Amino acid sequence: MTVTQSPKSPTTDTPPRIRPTAARTRPSGGGPLLAVIALCTAVTAANIYLAAPLIGLIARDFGASPSGAGWIASVAQLGYAVGLLFFAPLGDTANRRRLVGVLSAVAGVALIAAGLAPGLPALAAAVLVACAATVVPQLLVPLVAERAPAERRASHVATVVAGLFTGIVAARVLGGLAGQAFGWRAVFFGAAGLTVLVGLLTAVMLPAETRPRTAANPFKAIAGLPGLFASSAELRAACLRQGGLFGAWSALWTTLTLLLTDADGPYGLSLGTAGLFGLFGLVSTVAGPVSGSLVDRFGAPRVVTFAYALTAVSVPLFLLGGHALWALCAGAVLIHAGLMAGQVANQTRALGATSTPAAANTTYVVAAFIGGATASALAGPAHDHWGWPGVCAIAAAWVVAGWVGGALVARKK
Template sequence: MSSAPSTPTPAVRRGGGSSAGRTPGGTGTSRGSGPFLALIAVCTAVTAANIYLAAPLLSLIARDFGSTPSAVAWIASVAQLGYAAGLLFFAPLGDTVNRRRLVTGLTLVTTVALIASAVAPGTGALATAVFVASAATVVPQLLVPLVAARAPAARRARHVAAVIAGLFTGIVAARVLGGLAGQAFGWRWVFAGAAVLTLALGLATALVLPSERQPRHGSLFGGLTALPGLLRRSPDLWRASVRQAGMFGAWSALWTSLALLLTGPAYGLSTATAGLFGLFGLTASAVAPLAGGLVDRFGAARVVRGAYLLAAVSVPLFWLGGHVIWALFVAAVAIHAALVASHVANQTLALTTTSSPATANTAYVVSGFAGGATASALAGTAFTHFGWGGVAAVAGVWLALGWGLTAVRRGRR
């Protein structure tokens, strides 16, 4: 999809973003709104859920394989690492490859991998299948640049927010419905059902995508090699990527470990009941449109600053939640609101700061998920050795790194 020069959006200009990027927009099309946007949001919800299927099922998986939940917690991190790897190799292709064919191929690979997960004979085979499924589950990040490019300039953040709302709805569905279905039918049927939904929604989305001939620049995976240089040339993209890595890492540390706390001695809840806790994630779906409007009106920088302050408040509340349940309720709402507000602002900035939106989006999302996967892995170890307080400490450190590193670099500049 070729792009024409345009002025930066109000959100980017007020938010401290670079105006060097070339982004199509300002006119909008029927494909960028209405039923087309709704289908993309639903497809995003279904595919994003695949990355988080294992988290609410850890207790059931451990029981099936004769292990303990903390001993299989690393599988949730494998899913995030797989997604980051898929983003590195596949998402940049959105600038050079026909999206319809790419979405179709990735949908088929994801479906096969989810079926392999459902019949996995052990943790090694399950982790491998989850890694492949997550690596191929990059369809949302192929569609977000398309939505942003076709949105009217004054409403770009709102359109991006609609897709992000679908993404977080999928995350909530993975935790809530995954936990309930796993308790009722077994964890293997959860992966099998996800395979069916992924196939149906992925192919339906591919059918309605515009058939476009992308300009080919360099090698097929040239976007991958261009990532480091793109981050160096765009301070705004670098800042958005690091800040989202800190935010997403804090969220991942807390959220992927939450099932261990809720089903452990502190609360002793069942997998299904613990899964219902994910309903607090609906905060994200409600906040996304509001955050999009705030970014379009006030700019990305202010929204991200407010999101970090809210996340900083949520961390001690999560720590307190290791002892009293009401604190977990408040903290869950706060961390989801902070994450989605930060995500809408940072991703809108990332998509509008360079002339290669798909590649820039890859750098941004890979940074976020790499931060999330690393924090999740550390949180699992921290929970084993230090309990829930260790998990809260990991989240606090990740927030401090995300903001502190960007503040230092900005000050030096």
């Protein structure tokens, strides 16, 4: 990863503690460092979704129903949200080498505890801790953006974001296959080994900190997030726009299994076959680098517009996909490409919006998470009352809300 930094203009919102006095080049891991960071992001992000494809095996082992064990996947999301609030903002003040190393070790120990869990409560507690420590990607994205040259910043961010989406897909697809072959406990043990190995390697390869040492107070960092959101129109626009895209994706993708596996529906697929639709997530991995190049060349606003166009086209295709498989597949490709393009463009905007990139990144991810979780929560009842068209209506509403909300904020800048 390139680490050359150019002097910033007086109008650039750059933190005083890292503003260079002259252009200089610092030692760097170059390409290998960026590759290791992307790998670390993939491995750690996978931990959040590790339990989801294993729920059936876990339930059978503990003598519970799949619905009775399904809340483990929700605990994983809760743990990630807690870790995001408490640890991610510390990237602006704490020693990132030490923080990445400690969090990777904690996650590894918690994953081992999950593999040894004697029952569902113990498993839930271990998953909660493991996912709270799995916020390493949100510590590394601001670092990458900070050290990348301005003309290639989005491309570098896209590499890391692509790693994150690859990890999510791998957890859902490969995690289930490995669980069937070796048992769900072996999956947690394997994840523990990978998390510690890759996490510690990343910590060792990270560049030495040049910032003054300051005390890291997570409560103070959390308290400052609402004020940071209110103070930056650019950050608010990025949050609203990505909340709309992620909400549309969440509404459709979290309920797609209901459409595919409904015995009285048009497809009636098995759960395993329906799970293969997760492979469409690999579109995000391919679209990431392309999106980064487009942002660097044409700017984030144009790419965000393109992302919304792709997502807007995908929604009627999903609606048509209620009876036509080809439309469902085409919609899946477009919505993943739109989500990734928006993620790269909006996150790049958020990281450059304030003088505290880690806190801004936390605000951005939390806002997107809220948008996605809210749409997902409404999609289930909408499906129960109005079927698949109700789910598509929720997705369409989020697309409109995200675009209009972002436009109104941008107009007030």
